[in-house]
Amino acid sequence: MNILKRIFTAHYHPKLVEMIIESNFLGSIGSNIVVPTAVTVVFYGKMPFSYLFIWMLINLSIFVNRIYILKEVSRALDYYDDALVTKYLNSYFMIISLSSIVYGGMVWLSVIYLDDVYVIFMAMIIAAVVSSSLSTLSGVFYIFGAFVSFQVLLFISAIIYHGGEMFYAIVVMAVTLLCVILSSGYKQYVALKNAISLEDTFKTIYNKSSDGIALIRHNRLIDCNEAIINMFKYDSLDDVLDRHISELMPKYQPDGQLSIRKMLKKLHEVKEKGSNEFEWLHNTTKGEEFWTQIRLTYIHLDGKNVIHGVWRDITDRKKLQKEAEETAVYLKNLNTSLEQKVQEAVKEIKEKERALYQQSRLAQMGEMMSMIAHQWRQPLSAISATSSALNLKAQLNKADKELIQNMTNNISEYSQYLSQTIDDFRDFFKPTKGERSVNLNELLKSALNIAEVSLANRNIKIIQDLEPSESFSSYPNELKQVILNLIKNAEDVLVENKIKEPFIKFSIYQDGSKHILKVSDNGGGIPDEIIDNIFDPYFSTKKDKNGTGLGLYMSKTIIEDHCKGKLEVENSAEGALFTVTI
Numbered sequence: 239m240n241i242l243k244r245i246f247t248a249h250y251h252p253k254l255v256e257m258i259i260e261s262n263f264l265g266s267i268g269s270n271i272v273v274p275t276a277v278t279v280v281f282y283g284k285m286p287f288s289y290l291f292i293w294m295l296i297n298l299s300i301f302v303n304r305i306y307i308l309k310e311v312s313r314a315l316d317y318y319d320d321a322l323v324t325k326y327l328n329s330y331f332m333i334i335s336l337s338s339i340v341y342g343g344m345v346w347l348s349v350i351y352l353d354d355v356y357v358i359f360m361a362m363i364i365a366a367v368v369s370s371s372l373s374t375l376s377g378v379f380y381i382f383g384a385f386v387s388f389q390v391l392l393f394i395s396a397i398i399y400h401g402g403e404m405f406y407a408i409v410v411m412a413v414t415l416l417c418v419i420l421s422s423g424y425k426q427y428v429a430l431k432n433a434i435s436l437e438d439t440f441k442t443i444y445n446k447s448s449d450g451i452a453l454i455r456h457n458r459l460i461d462c463n464e465a466i467i468n469m470f471k472y473d474s475l476d477d478v479l480d481r482h483i484s485e486l487m488p489k490y491q492p493d494g495q496l497s498i499r500k501m502l503k504k505l506h507e508v509k510e511k512g513s514n515e516f517e518w519l520h521n522t523t524k525g526e527e528f529w530t531q532i533r534l535t536y537i538h539l540d541g542k543n544v545i546h547g548v549w550r551d552i553t554d555r556k557k558l559q560k561e562a563e564e565t566a567v568y569l570k571n572l573n574t575s576l577e578q579k580v581q582e583a584v585k586e587i588k589e590k591e592r593a594l595y596q597q598s599r600l601a602q603m604g605e606m607m608s609m610i611a612h613q614w615r616q617p618l619s620a621i622s623a624t625s626s627a628l629n630l631k632a633q634l635n636k637a638d639k640e641l642i643q644n645m646t647n648n649i650s651e652y653s654q655y656l657s658q659t660i661d662d663f664r665d666f667f668k669p670t671k672g673e674r675s676v677n678l679n680e681l682l683k684s685a686l687n688i689a690e691v692s693l694a695n696r697n698i699k700i701i702q703d704l705e706p707s708e709s710f711s712s713y714p715n716e717l718k719q720v721i722l723n724l725i726k727n728a729e730d731v732l733v734e735n736k737i738k739e740p741f742i743k744f745s746i747y748q749d750g751s752k753h754i755l756k757v758s759d760n761g762g763g764i765p766d767e768i769i770d771n772i773f774d775p776y777f778s779t780k781k782d783k784n785g786t787g788l789g790l791y792m793s794k795t796i797i798e799d800h801c802k803g804k805l806e807v808e809n810s811a812e813g814a815l816f817t818v819t820i
Contacts, residue, residue, distance in 0.1 A: 513535045
């Protein structure tokens with residue numbers, strides 16, 4: 239059903255209709271003037287003249303109508319009026335059908351009035367007319383089918399009516415001819431339809447492609463699509479055709495070479511290699527420059543060697559590329575500038591850090607002097623008392639040799655203690671120039687040697703829970719400064735809060751490769767609202783306002799930045815708990 243619907247539809251491609259229009263005049267003369275005239279001449283005097291006259295009159299009328307109808311069809315095609323085209327095609331179908339029936343009628347008249355020779359003559363005429371219709375009517379198949387079928391079927395019916403073995407054989411040949419002609423006509427129609435469809439598809443792709451397509455021969459444009467016209471801002475195809483390629487580009491390319499010389503070189507490379515692809519600067523008819531990516535291919539078309547070119551507008555891409563390059567340069571310069579600024583900022587931070595560190599050390603030095611006073615008070619008093627006693631014994635002449643030796647030995651011991659104290663403080667304030675092997679237990683012991691007298695004078699108990707600790711590489715004096723700072727802070731809190739039975743507890747242990755020191759006290763802890771701020775610079779909780787607010791800040795800096803460790807604080811059940819992890 240679908241095939242029949244496609245065959246008998248009056249909606250045909252305009253080019254198929256144009257094929258009928260182009261062949262109509264000669265076909266009409268042949269089938270409606272020449273052949274009827276020949277038949278009339280041959281049959282004249284052998285059948286009633288009135289029949290021959292009507293035969294010629296009808297064919298002449300058909301000829302005129304065929305010419306008129308197809309002229310109207312052509313006009314309708316020019317106006318793109320599909321409805322009108324269909325209307326006139328149906329009219330043409332009727333006139334062609336009438337022409338076919340008239341031929342069949344003449345066969346019947348020859349059977350009735352003439353001898354067998356004339357019947358065979360008509361058979362030959364029918365075969366010739368039907369065969370010639372392949373080239374004139376097969377583009378519109380339903381018209382072709384009507385023309386062929388009506389003639390042959392009427393011819394067959396007349397021959398069967400005539401009878402005779404020879405004529406039955408002619409019937410068989412006529413049926414065969416009908417099948418062959420209709421089959422050939424349909425195949426030709428399908429081939430023409432597919433060829434036109436393929437041509438339309440190609441033209442659509444060619445003309446509507448977003449890329450410009452052009453054919454070049456002898457360095458001139460011989461064809462192009464709409465994209466080329468729009469790309470170069472021409473008004474029509476006629477404005478582009480036969481233009482020399484040099485008219486489509488500026489005089490010079492960005493590299494300073496003459497455009498025409500460089501393009502001719504590219505075209506020569508295409509002929510040698512078969513294809514070539516490159517970027518090119520063009521200009522429009524208005525002098526506007528734009529970039530394209532061109533691919534040229536050497537091809538053989540219609541017996542001639544031509545160059546097929548594809549132009550793609552890459553102006554936006556080139557702009558983005560240029561912007562990207564400029565951005566890259568800007569970012570490179572910015573990066574260099576930022577690196578310099580970062581280096582300057584790091585240098586400034588380090589200088590500030592050194593200043594803060596020095597300020598912290600100076601502040602801690604004052605605290606150390608207080609500890610020195612505590613450390614030296616008792617030995618100095620003992621030395622003074624021993625010296626006074628020795629002087630009194632000498633005045634009373636009671637200073638015997640043994641007494642003098644005992645007292646001088648005591649003075650020597652006190653002096654050595656003072657000297658050891660000086661060494662401890664001197665080592666503490668001596669700057670560490672590099673990492674050394676350190677041990678947390680030894681560092682704690684050294685720090686307590688400095689602070690224990692001060693703690694003892696304040697009745698602060700020292701609790702130690704120390705596990706054996708392996709040595710590791712770090713900065714001993716900086717770590718000792720952190721420990722002393724934690725001790726001093728705990729001491730100040732315990733004294734300030736007037737804690738009964740005050741204590742400071744030290745715990746040292748290892749967790750895998752981590753060396754851990756915990757320092758806690760029973761001073762009541764740090765208020766929750768400030769615990770997150772105690773490591774900030776210049777933040778102090780000391781009520782007497784003598785604190786610099788740098789101790790814990792520098793301690794955290796030393797542990798986390800210099801020693802690559804961690805310093806944390808939390809409140810335990812009795813007070814603050816500081817944890818140093820290296």
